[in-house]
Amino acid sequence: QVQLVESGGGLVQAGDSLRLSCAVSGRTFSSYTMGWFRQAPGKEREFVARINWNDGRTYYADSVKGRFTISRDNAKNTVYLRMNSPRPADTAVYYCAARYSSILRWDSWGQGTQVTVSS
Numbered sequence: 552q553v554q555l556v557e558s559g560g561g562l563v564q565a566g567d568s569l570r571l572s573c574a575v576s577g578r579t580f581s582s583y584t585m586g587w588f589r590q591a592p593g594k595e596r597e598f599v600a601r602i603n604w605n606d607g608r609t610y611y612a613d614s615v616k617g618r619f620t621i622s623r624d625n626a627k628n629t630v631y632l633r634m635n636s637p638r639p640a641d642t643a644v645y646y647c648a649a650r651y652s653s654i655l656r657w658d659s660w661g662q663g664t665q666v667t668v669s670s
Contacts, residue, residue, distance in 0.1 A: 553577030553659045555647045560664030565638055573630040573647030573661060580604045584652045585630045587621060589643035589666075599645070600632065603652055615641075637668045 559571040573585070586601035600611045600621040609621055620633040630647060647661040 553583070553649050555649060555659055555661035557645065557647045557661040557664040560645060560666045562667045562669065563637060565668055565670050566636060569634045569637060569666065571632040571634070571645055571647075571664060571666070573632075575628045575630065575649065580625070580628065582652055583649050585621075585623060586648045586650070586657060587630075587632045588646045588648055588657075589641075590646070590663075591640075591643040594643075596646070602630065605652070634666070637666070639668045639670045642666060642668050 554576045556574045557571060559569065563569050581604050583604045584601055585604065587599040588596050589599050590596040598612050599615055600609065600619060602609045602621045602623055604623060611619065618636050621631065623630045634641065644663040644665050646663045648657040649659040650657045
């Protein structure tokens with residue numbers, strides 16, 4: 552079981568860039584897949600992006616392709632989500648998540664960080 556702590560959220564203006572961070576404590580990172588999810592008010596939680604620790608392979612939701620970038624820093628045990636050209640529709644609580652790469656269920660979650668994008 553890993554512990555995840557998000558940071559970097561806040562109020563930004565549309566068109567600005569923002570980078571969210573997820574500090575990971577624990578072990579066996581090489582076999583983990585890390586992900587970002589978000590939940591807007593009154594809406595279901597939705598997948599944003601994921602990255603494999605071992606090979607860096609990424610996958611994005613269609614809504615953020617070309618705008619958001621997920622990355623990881625092995626030395627810092629940190630996963631990032633770079634948000635370029637955020638839109639008001641990107642306003643949500645963003646959650647970091649983790650799972651074993653071979654397991655479908657996301658079993659570790661952070662507390663979330665609020666991102667509010669003004670127009």
